[in-house]
Amino acid sequence: MANHDSGARKPDPSTDTTIMSTVEQVEQIGPFFKLPGELRNQIYEILLTNNRDPNDRIINGERVQIRINSRRTFPDNNVSAPKPISPTTPLFHSAILRTCRHAHDEGISILYGKNVFATIISVTSEEPRLPLFPGGVEISKIQHLQLEYRPRFNFNFNRRIGNSHTRCNKLLQLTHMHDLRDITIAVTFSHHEGAKSFNQHWHDTAGFNYAMRDLISAIPKHVKDVNWGLNKEQKSARYSTHHYFPENCVLRKIWRIYRHLQGMDVGLKPMMGYRWGDGTIDGDGDDSDEE
Numbered sequence: 001m002a003n004h005d006s007g008a009r010k011p012d013p014s015t016d017t018t019i020m021s022t023v024e025q026v027e028q029i030g031p032f033f034k035l036p037g038e039l040r041n042q043i044y045e046i047l048l049t050n051n052r053d054p055n056d057r058i059i060n061g062e063r064v065q066i067r068i069n070s071r072r073t074f075p076d077n078n079v080s081a082p083k084p085i086s087p088t089t090p091l092f093h094s095a096i097l098r099t100c101r102h103a104h105d106e107g108i109s110i111l112y113g114k115n116v117f118a119t120i121i122s123v124t125s126e127e128p129r130l131p132l133f134p135g136g137v138e139i140s141k142i143q144h145l146q147l148e149y150r151p152r153f154n155f156n157f158n159r160r161i162g163n164s165h166t167r168c169n170k171l172l173q174l175t176h177m178h179d180l181r182d183i184t185i186a187v188t189f190s191h192h193e194g195a196k197s198f199n200q201h202w203h204d205t206a207g208f209n210y211a212m213r214d215l216i217s218a219i220p221k222h223v224k225d226v227n228w229g230l231n232k233e234q235k236s237a238r239y240s241t242h243h244y245f246p247e248n249c250v251l252r253k254i255w256r257i258y259r260h261l262q263g264m265d266v267g268l269k270p271m272m273g274y275r276w277g278d279g280t281i282d283g284d285g286d287d288s289d290e291e
Contacts, residue, residue: 033102044110047093059092059117112141112179121170122150123211132173139173143181151187151211153194171218175265182225185215187251188243195244202250212254213261221263228252 032040050059092111097104119132133139174180189195202208219226229248 040106041110044096044107045114047096048107048111049114050092059115108141112138113143116144116146117142118146118148120148120150121215123152123207130170132170140176140178142177143179145177145180145183147183147185149185149187149211149215150189151194151198152207153189153191153197171214172265174218175220177220180220180223182227183219183223184227184230185251186230186239187246188239189246190242190244192244195246198246199250202246202254213258216255216258217261217264219262223262226255226262228255 097107117133197205198208202212228251229245235245
């Protein structure tokens, strides 16, 4: 009879899937990861934070999209091709995040934790479904947000509050910001009459009243640090003379009145219709007039 080997079969070295020891892993991933974690974090912060102005680390989503679009050319065959990158200093150097998975996992928290991301939501936007930020920005990881909010204003605006209203779809994207820690909101108008009318008639003007309730409802419930308005230095540094702002005290008053609505939009689907009652949602998609 043939002899059978009673011992355990030795694994074939060519097919061995045993996990490498920690020492072997470190040797393979390179000398950068042998540095102390504190030093690596300092390097990530130098590369991944907006250092153009240490006191105003703003990454503006609208301007980033403009830069992306400006690099696109359309030759005769209509194929999009990027233009050469301009020699201007970049906001940050994100290439390190693409070197390996380990660097991405370590550096991503620095990118989203140290920078302030800014975007604009216009109630009258012709493209309300566009994302708040260009592709590549994970909005769920954003921790610090500056929002410019543009309510609708018309010189012949009817001040009587209507019965129905549909939210701006961009607002619902705020509900996906699960890591958001603080938000600064600047309400702006392109004409001084808009800011003046907002200060005096926000409560009985449908476009203003609904717009502010929509905004507050979209702010995630877990966000405790909600700041309304900007100081003079922030206004002069970030906005042109063609921006007009309501009084900060008016914004804070609106916040006190409607704060209980914060987070109500969580779980709601985009493109659904809602009708406001007296500070609450009392229907969806119903445009009929009340008795």
